[in-house]
Each structure stands twice: as structure tokens, then as C-alpha cells.
Amino acid sequence: MRIDIVSIFPGYLEPLNLSLIGSAQRAGLLDIRVHDLRQWTHDRHRSVDDTPYGGGAGMVMRPEPWGEALDALTDTDATPDRPHLVVPSPGGRVFNQDVAGSLATEPWLAFACGRYEGIDERVIDQAGEMMPVSVLSLGDYVLGGGEVAALAMVEAITRLVPGVIGNEESLTEESHTGGLLEYPVYTKPPRWRGREVPAVLRSGHHEAIQQWRTQQRRQRTAERRPDLVAPTGNALRLTGALDHRGDLLIAPATAADAGELLTLARACWLAEAREQDSFLIPALTEDLDDVLTWMAQWRTWVVRMDGRIIGSVRARRAGRNWDIGRLMVAPDVQGCGLGRALMEHAEGAAPTELTGFTVFTGAHSTRNERLYRRAGYQVSGHSDFRGEATVELYKPRPSSRLQ
Numbered sequence: 385m386r387i388d389i390v391s392i393f394p395g396y397l398e399p400l401n402l403s404l405i406g407s408a409q410r411a412g413l414l415d416i417r418v419h420d421l422r423q424w425t426h427d428r429h430r431s432v433d434d435t436p437y438g439g440g441a442g443m444v445m446r447p448e449p450w451g452e453a454l455d456a457l458t459d460t461d462a463t464p465d466r467p468h469l470v471v472p473s474p475g476g477r478v479f480n481q482d483v484a485g486s487l488a489t490e491p492w493l494a495f496a497c498g499r500y501e502g503i504d505e506r507v508i509d510q511a512g513e514m515m516p517v518s519v520l521s522l523g524d525y526v527l528g529g530g531e532v533a534a535l536a537m538v539e540a541i542t543r544l545v546p547g548v549i550g551n552e553e554s555l556t557e558e559s560h561t562g563g564l565l566e567y568p569v570y571t572k573p574p575r576w577r578g579r580e581v582p583a584v585l586r587s588g589h590h591e592a593i594q595q596w597r598t599q600q601r602r603q604r605t606a607e608r609r610p611d612l613v614a615p616t617g618n619a620l621r622l623t624g625a626l627d628h629r630g631d632l633l634i635a636p637a638t639a640a641d642a643g644e645l646l647t648l649a650r651a652c653w654l655a656e657a658r659e660q661d662s663f664l665i666p667a668l669t670e671d672l673d674d675v676l677t678w679m680a681q682w683r684t685w686v687v688r689m690d691g692r693i694i695g696s697v698r699a700r701r702a703g704r705n706w707d708i709g710r711l712m713v714a715p716d717v718q719g720c721g722l723g724r725a726l727m728e729h730a731e732g733a734a735p736t737e738l739t740g741f742t743v744f745t746g747a748h749s750t751r752n753e754r755l756y757r758r759a760g761y762q763v764s765g766h767s768d769f770r771g772e773a774t775v776e777l778y779k780p781r782p783s784s785r786l787q
């Protein structure tokens with residue numbers, strides 16, 4: 385991944401040469417280039433700011449040096465020829481683990497670090513016509529400049545880039561993966577200042593440990609971040625045979641759901657395997673580790689009925705599109721509107737700056753293709769995934785707009 389950072393204080397970004405990110409740069413996984421905005425000024429004082437139109441306190445960053453900086457960044461032979469521009473701002477959409485995960489899939493990011501009262505708005509408007517732009521806030525407080533925000537975002541994003549963290553398994557149950565905080569962690573000694581490590585963690589009983597950790601994640605999230613728990617209460621109203629069940633809740637999947645998702649995938653894709661006359665469909669060949677790996681990279685939601693998962697869908701950013709996949713409905717509840725409701729939920733979760741939705745299905749999956757066409761998708765391409773012919777379908781987002 386390439387990352388360009390433009391700032392009037394390039395020295396602020398020096399910590400990016402340390403620790404994991406420094407090693408990842410030396411290993412060639414990351415190519416981070418820090419630029420001094422003042423190299424694109426032409427006056428004796430190398431000035432980058434001026435008084436605000438309309439009056440008021442403080443200074444505003446002038447558009448000319450920023451315009452030249454962004455022109456210089458995009459005037460290259462690089463592929464792709466445009467970065468995804470991140471503009472840190474307290475007035476932006478809040479940066480979180482989902483946003484970090486989406487940006488980690490981009491090949492090239494650029495950060496425009498503001499100072500003073502911010503950057504002349506026309507710079508961001510014009511950049512939006514040339515490249516994807518995300519205006520992102522680190523949180524609901526005001527920093528003196530965008531450098532600390534860029535440092536934090538680059539660290540959160542790059543540790544999700546494959547290879548940057550040695551043990552990628554450590555990403556799967558972290559805070560904010562699957563919408564929950566992490567469980568409490570302990571190390572040796574087993575007793576310290578009269579406090580014991582919970583016995584279950586020393587029991588060696590893997591399943592009991594997993595259950596304890598899931599329960600701790602739910603409890604900790606409810607206590608410390610009830611705002612994270614609340615959005616899980618989205619209700620889906622189903623029809624047909626499930627009408628009498630009332631609303632079912634759709635919730636973010638957690639690592640503890642991986643086993644059930646594996647089982648559901650096998651049940652759901654069996655029919656497709658028959659239709660395609662091939663069992664080499666990825667959803668049928670993967671194991672539990674594969675499921676845990678993709679769950680760390682996608683947002684995944686599940687719907688439960690009587691305690692068991694009866695439906696699921698996943699989504700993530702793919703360039704300017706929101707890639708939706710693994711739409712699963714348990715065989716005994718198909719035809720009740722659950723697939724459509726899951727699709728609508730996944731589409732509704734797309735970050736506002738994305739312009740369209742994509743789905744993939746097997747080239748011979750006429751049933752899936754019909755479902756997607758009914759939802760407004762049209763075939764946009766054919767490709768080959770691990771030797772299996774697949775069809776890509778696309779739907780533009782209604783009135784999409786850059787943030």
C-alpha cells in the first residue's frame with residue numbers, strides 16, 4: 385500500500401518510521417511518503433494561510449498550495465493513478481474500525497493534514513471530482529492539526545494490511561471487530577497482589593474459554609459502550625411462513641458465530657453446487673480458520689431465530705463500491721423475504737461516499753442472478769475466481785454523493 389501525507393509539519397510524521405509500520409516499510413509492504421506543503425508555495429514567506437472570508441477568528445489554509453500538492457500527487461505513472469484522499473477534520477464522519485478496514489483494502493491513500501481553521505473548502509470539492517474523498521474525524525474533540533489524526537488513522541489502517549502484523553489471528557477478536565469490545569486479558573503470574581486470573585482461562589477447556597470471552601465482550605460493551613449495542617437492534621419484518629414470528633433482529637456477527645456460519649454456508653451452497661455441477665465453490669471449500677479470517681476483513685451480520693442463525697450477509701468497501709456477498713438464508717426459511725431484507729440492510733450500511741453496490745455469483749447460479757436482478761442489479765462483468773466462472777452484478781447507489 386502506498387500512503388502520501390501532506391503537512392506543514394512533516395517532522396510530526398516521523399514516528400511512522402518506528403515499530404510495526406517502520407518494519408513494514410522496510411519490508412516493502414508499505415510505501416509512506418511525507419511531503420511538506422510549503423514546497424508548493426511561491427512567495428518569499430512560503431505562506432499557506434490567509435484571513436477567512438466573512439470574518440471571524442483564525443486563519444484558513446489557502447487553496448493554491450493544496451491544489452498544486454494534489455495535482456503533483458496525481459500527476460504520476462502510478463497504478464491506480466488516483467489515491468483515495470482522506471481529509472482529517474473534526475467535522476467529518478467518525479473514523480472507526482469499519483472505516484479502517486475499508487481503507488485497508490485501498491492500494492493508495494493520501495492524507496491532507498489541515499492546520500489553523502482548516503483548508504479552503506473548494507480544495508475538497510475539487511478533489512472530489514478527481515478521486516474518492518473521505519472527510520474523517522478522530523472523535524468529538526478538536527486537535528490543533530491533522531497530523532495526530534493522520535498518524536492514528538495510518539496506524540489503525542495499516543495494521544489491517546495483510547503481512548503488517550505478524551500474528552493476524554490477533555485481529556479477529558479485537559475491540560470493535562464484529563461491533564464488540566475485546567474481553568479482558570491476563571498473563572503470568574496466575575496470582576498477583578491477591579488477584580487471581582479467572583479459573584476458566586487456566587482450565588485448558590477451549591470451548592469454555594471461548595464462551596467466557598464472548599460473554600465478557602457482550603457484557604463489557606453493554607456497560608462501557610451501550611451506543612455500540614443499540615444499533616444491533618435493527619428489526620427485520622418477514623413475510624410468508626415467518627409472518628407470525630414478528631420482528632427478527634439483525635446483529636453484527638462475532639467470532640463466536642464462525643462455526644455456525646461455516647455450517648450455514650455448507651447448507652446454503654449445496655443447492656448451488658448441484659446447480660453448477662461443481663463442489664469447488666469457495667463457500668463450500670473453506671474451513672473455520674478461513675471463516676475467521678474473512679470475518680476480520682468484512683462487516684458481517686446475522687439473524688437469529690430461536691437461538692440459531694437463519695440468515696447472514698457480509699459487505700466491505702471495494703474502491704468506490706460496496707461489495708456485498710455471502711448472502712445466506714437457511715434452507716427451511718427460504719422464500720420468506722429474509723434474503724431481500726438482508727440485502728437491504730447491507731446496502732443501507734454502505735458508507736455515504738460510495739457510489740454503487742456489487743455482488744458476485746456463480747456463472748450458472750440462475751436462482752441467485754434472478755434474486756439480484758429483482759433487487760435492481762444488472763450484470764456488469766464475467767470473471768474467473770479460483771477456476772470457477774463468476775458473474776459480477778452492479779447497482780448504482782440512488783443519488784450517491786461524495787462527503
Ligand code: SAM
Pocket residue numbers: 471472473474475496497498499500501502503520521522523524525526527528529530531533
Ligand atoms: N475550525 C475547525 C472546526 O471547528 O471544525 C477546526 C480546525 S482544527 C483547529 C485544525 C485541523 O486539525 C483540522 O483542519 C483537522 O485537520 C485537524 N483536526 C482537529 N480535530 C480533529 C479531529 N477530531 N479529527 C480529525 N482531525 C482533526
